[in-house]
Amino acid sequence: MKTLERQREKMESLGQLAGGVAHELNNMLQPIFFAVDAIQKRAKDDDVIQASSKKIISCTTKAADIIEDILAFAREDSDHLCFINMKETFEHALSFSKDLLPKTIQVSLSPCPKSDYWAWMNETDMVRLLTNLLTNAADSMEQKGKIDVKMDYIFVLKDDPNRPEIINDVLKSGRYACVSVADEGRGFPREEIERIFDPFYTTKEIGEGTGLGLSIVHNILKNWKGGVNVSSVEGKGTVFSLYIPVCRTET
Amino acid sequence: MARILILDDVMDILETMSFLLIAEGHGVRIETQAQDALRSLHATRYDLIITDALMPHMNGLEFLNALREHGILIPVIAMSGGATDSYNEHILGALRDTATYFLRKPIHPSSLCEAVTQALEGEKL
Numbered sequence: 322m323k324t325l326e327r328q329r330e331k332m333e334s335l336g337q338l339a340g341g342v343a344h345e346l347n348n349m350l351q352p353i354f355f356a357v358d359a360i361q362k363r364a365k366d367d368d369v370i371q372a373s374s375k376k377i378i379s380c381t382t383k384a385a386d387i388i389e390d391i392l393a394f395a396r397e398d399s400d401h402l403c404f405i406n407m408k409e410t411f412e413h414a415l416s417f418s419k420d421l422l423p424k425t426i427q428v429s430l431s432p433c434p435k436s437d438y439w440a441w442m443n444e445t446d447m448v449r450l451l452t453n454l455l456t457n458a459a460d461s462m463e464q465k466g467k468i469d470v471k472m473d474y475i476f477v478l479k480d481d482p483n484r485p486e487i488i489n490d491v492l493k494s495g496r497y498a499c500v501s502v503a504d505e506g507r508g509f510p511r512e513e514i515e516r517i518f519d520p521f522y523t524t525k526e527i528g529e530g531t532g533l534g535l536s537i538v539h540n541i542l543k544n545w546k547g548g549v550n551v552s553s554v555e556g557k558g559t560v561f562s563l564y565i566p567v568c569r570t571e572t
Numbered sequence: 573m574a575r576i577l578i579l580d581d582v583m584d585i586l587e588t589m590s591f592l593l594i595a596e597g598h599g600v601r602i603e604t605q606a607q608d609a610l611r612s613l614h615a616t617r618y619d620l621i622i623t624d625a626l627m628p629h630m631n632g633l634e635f636l637n638a639l640r641e642h643g644i645l646i647p648v649i650a651m652s653g654g655a656t657d658s659y660n661e662h663i664l665g666a667l668r669d670t671a672t673y674f675l676r677k678p679i680h681p682s683s684l685c686e687a688v689t690q691a692l693e694g695e696k697l
């Protein structure tokens with residue numbers, strides 16, 4: 322498809338631009354970290370200098386985190402993929418991502434079926450996916466409420482009319498793990514679905530979100546030859562579904 | 573106290589990093605060009621090298637290979653602010669495997685000190 326190809330090229334050049342900018346900015350943040358350390362050590366008894374230095378460090382750290390997100394978004398590291406046990410990796414990544422949420426958020430995981438499916442991916446990205454979806458869900462519920470997480474295996478038949486559109490658009494026929502994250506948060510209208518995956522699209526306050534989370538999610542899944550789908554009801558909640566290609570091992 | 577050579581094409585990094593390492597009691601030499609760094613390494617004995625990964629002329633991986641070819645086997649801490657494209661991504665991957673330590677910029681001062689201490693201790697073993 323022409324438009325898809327054009328979109329891919331656009332993302333590639335955007336990725337390169339982002340990578341270049343991130344590299345330059347990291348080189349500029351580095352001296353700030355080192356210099357403020359020197360200042361701190363030389364004025365140990367000066368409260369104002371100590372407090373100001375802490376501010377510089379925390380702001381620089383935040384800036385570094387934003388750059389880290391931009392890099393994650395820009396990266397094409399399909400060469401770092403390897404075969405991983407789907408269930409194990411998913412459960413491991415989930416327990417890690419869960420710990421980043423406040424205690425007022427309850428994450429319930431439905432039992433995962435069979436464990437002999439393997440996926441061509443990597444665990445760091447899996448953590449990144451879940452962390453992004455879980456923090457978004459928590460944000461949409463103002464940090465209190467329940468998030469339902471599920472993992473299931475499905476068989477996708479191309480052009481099956483009963484499947485959500487993303488599947489017919491993106492996924493080849495075959496077996497997939499479907500990870501879904503459901504919240505009871507603010508939800509959003511249909512028009513917004515088109516925008517939430519755009520880089521830098523955010524409805525959050527400055528300093529609270531950069532709008533890169535979902536574009537990273539989208540890129541990671543593209544890299545794994547999977548896909549992401551979303552359904553949302555305004556005022557009720559949202560379900561994100563991730564499709565990850567899996568295969569069964571011979572035993 | 574150790575003698576440390578730092579190579580980076582960004583002068584601001586070299587200067588501020590040397591404040592830190594000198595405050596830690598080390599002797600520091602800074603270089604912005606890999607060729608000059610190699611020359612210094614031939615002239616003087618160093619205990620540790622800290623090098624950037626992506627620099628014009630010679631990248632960190634080529635520099636590391638040149639060191640090994642010249643029989644300079646002291647520990648090397650490589651650092652990088654991230655890759656700009658997939659070719660550079662490949663260089664970073666290779667450096668991660670070959671250098672004693674690999675650190676992502678911006679490096680927190682305490683992480684640098686820790687890596688320096690460990691790289692130097694590893695040397696003594």
Ligand SMILES: Nc1ncnc2c1ncn2[C@@H]1O[C@H](COP(=O)(O)OP(=O)(O)OP(=O)(O)O)[C@@H](O)[C@H]1O
Nearest residue numbers: 457458461517523524525530531532533534535559
């Ligand atoms: N579960 C959700 N419920 C309601 N809105 C959501 C949900 N997930 C995402 N959104 C909307 O999509 C926007 C983009 O999300 P995305 O994760 O890309 O960026 P962000 O969360 O704003 O910032 P970042 O993830 O970079 O910190 C959000 O600002 C929010 O408006």
Ligand SMILES: [Mg+2]
Nearest residue numbers: 453457534535
């Ligand atoms: Mg987000």
